Amino acid sequence: MQLDTLFAQLHNLPNVPEVAQVLIRQFDDPNTSIETLSRTVARDPVIAAKVLRLANSARFRGARESTSIEDAALRLGFNTLRTLVLASAFASGFKSAPGFDLQAFWYNSFLVASLCKPLAKQAGLDQETAFTCGMLHDIGELLIQSGAPELAPSLAGRATASSHRAADETLQLGFGYPEVGAELARRWQLPQVLRDAIGYQARPLQAPESNGYALIVAQAVAVAEVLHKNAGDSKVQDLSGPLFASIDLAQLSAVLPNARDTAATFAQAA
DSSP states (O other), X not given: OOHHHHHHHOSOOOOOOHHHHHHXXXXXXXXXXXXXXXXXXXXXHHHXXXXXXXXXXXXTOOSSOOOSHHHHHHHHOHHHHHHHHHHXXXXXXXOOOTTOOHHHHHHHHXXXXXXXXXXXXXXTOOHHHHHHHHHTTXXXXXXXXXXXXXXXXXXXXXXXXXXXXXXXXXXXXXXXXXXXXXHHHHHTTOOHHHHHHHXXXXXXXXXXXXXXXXXXXXXXXXXXXXXXXXXXXGGGGGOOXXXXXXXXHHHHHTTHHHHHHHHHHHHHHO
């Protein structure tokens, strides 16, 4: 099957809501204020409700409840608000397919995203860009599962390791979730840096030289796979090979509890 054929057969291609598109542009504008973002958030009841709910969650709750979007936005801060808006925007277009655990999918996506930030810090790359790459790394799998459910059963129960899963899907379909995700990102007109990080995550050493985010995503996915095995955080320090040659694994291990907490918080809010 050709990639264009899959997209032509998709029952409903998810779209990024208009308000979310405006917010994404505002987040990229260095002159944007919290007040401006708050007014835009207020235009979308779904996003506004999620912002208020997160601001009043146990992680962010203050001495009193936030009852206005601006107050909630100030409490969350620019980066957290950006993450929540992006998550809400990208999650809103997908529906859970039978037998597909959407909550677990978003937890894993945010776990990978949360691991991307300290890895990006070690690599000297932008942490927020890395977080977004991690959050969207598996979006191709979600599109396959939710948009082409007739294909999903043939993929269910196969190897879960990312590189094996991508190879297995390529064998079955002619392409894997990284290529599907990169194409969706292109159709959403997302920046090239995100498209490359998604598309090359299973073969990061082949990514364009200017893009180090594919390697970070690959590293974060490998760490998340160790954590999902419940083998203990110390096992992360046993990771080796070219993928982790330049990584301080002891330093990374120190932030694992916070990565889990962040993943759980945003998975519930998405």
